[in-house]
Amino acid sequence: MTKMAVIGFGLIGGSMALSWKQARLVDEVIACGHREESLKLAKEMGAADSWTTSIPEAVKDADIVVVAVPVQAMEKVFSDLADYLKPDAVVTDVGSTRMTVIEAARKGLKEKFCQYAPGHPIAGGELPGVAYATKDLFNDKWVISTPTDEMDPEKVKFIEDAWTKAGAKIKVMSPELHDAIFASVSHLPHVLAYALVDMISKEKYAKEKLGMAGAGFRDFTRIAASSPAMWRDICLSNRTAISKELKRYRQGLEELQEAIENSDAQKLEACFENAMKNRRGLVFSASKQDLGKDDGRSKSH
Template identity: 45%
Template sequence: MFIQRLAILGVGLIGGSLARALKRAQVCAEVIGCGRQLDNLQEALRLGVIDHYTTDIAEAVRDADVVVVAVPLGQMASVFSSIRPALAPHAIITDVGSAKASVVEEAYQHLGEHLGRFVPAHPIAGTEKSGVAASFASLFENRRVILTPLAETDPQATALVTQLWQHTGAEVVNMSVEHHDEVLAATSHLPHVLAYSLVDTLAQMEDRREIFRFAAGGFRDFTRIASSDPKMWHDICLANRSAILHVLAQFNADLAELADAIEHGDSAHILSIFSRAKMARDKFSG
């Protein structure tokens, strides 16, 4: 695989890390970056993440072989609508959105004749940091990237996007749109909702200064992801609200069960929950 011209729309942690990884793998001749923040684009150029930049989205995708849409979910519809007239007939479009149903719906609405070359994707990788300065080439190594190709998606487009991510060191798997959103609601979206909610609860307590003063490693580990971009996670909650609400309801029921056990001093039930959770966590962490 070789990409002559790659357009990255949204040169942040994910878009920037993808550009770095593909440059390192020497499978891309030219990377065009596009975004709204001029200072971030200039930083991307200075760091060598991109070769050129523009704030004109149509100019960015013109003559591009591959277009990666790495903008927040709330901007997907406007981006698809804006790039459609400027896309080359052969251009392959993909994205990195954390919720797929909303992205796919907007692709159906706005990509028109280019829909067959659209390959929805989601790299399961990231940090709590944002911006191109936080990007690094090895972000996707030994991580999974989920593709959710549509019935209309050209198999050759799916094959190219698969190779693209494999060149970053990632394992690529295919999944249905619906299953992706259910799985990610449980494994990614719910933990972020809980982290934000816990920190917000503690921050509103009267003795919050003492609480944060004596917070130790456990608090820091559990709440690290609450330092993620709030706007991005706001968009994810709205885009995948049905699946998130479903798993949140299950969590609330389990939390109420634990609260009841604590209230009634049910030692065996508390220990059973904690032991079961430890076994599952240990198995997951290898």
């Protein structure tokens, strides 16, 4: 009988419970959070077998503990649960950033840090909450494992193997590389989408503009509907890497603006041509091939 406690039972925690239950990795799930309404919904949906608002209550009999709260809230959660962990339990998380989350686990769990193994699923959605959780969310999606020297390799392997059995693919890399990559292909696009919708929504003809926008605007800004608390935390947590990406993007925008103002057709077309080729080709084949250079321990199943 394997029991999993999920602290922060929203979109990702709920989807993980459904998916790990379906893969028979766990027999029983206890949902823990501070909003009774969503915990009750988790039970109604069958994502959780029971729920509690008490971390000690959730953790005391659990074999696997998943921390699925916004990243800046993680250190307190790790610290609140450390004293109640069973000696052989494994603690993992699903946070969108790695360096500060691993530091949070180290500080919060203290001597129990040896029971921790990290994981970041590259799947989600813009609508938060357990109501949007699905059992197939992680099928054939990457989960990034970022083990460091002080972690127990057995715990790391346990979590990697579990994600694989649940239908995901594991990619191993350093926390630093993870944060640089996802600052570029996840965090930056979210900041851009939020900035664009925020800017337009404050303009004189905002209602007309937003009311008439077509599919292009919708596609570009879908992610601006995402949870503000989650993305505030990601920006604070990975601020150096995100700031670097923003600077590079601004440079690119300035060059494009100059080309537009100077009617430099060649420069515009060269940029668009390169982007088009990459968007049509590389982006979609990347999920089937490789995410990039790492330590070569890529595992696809």
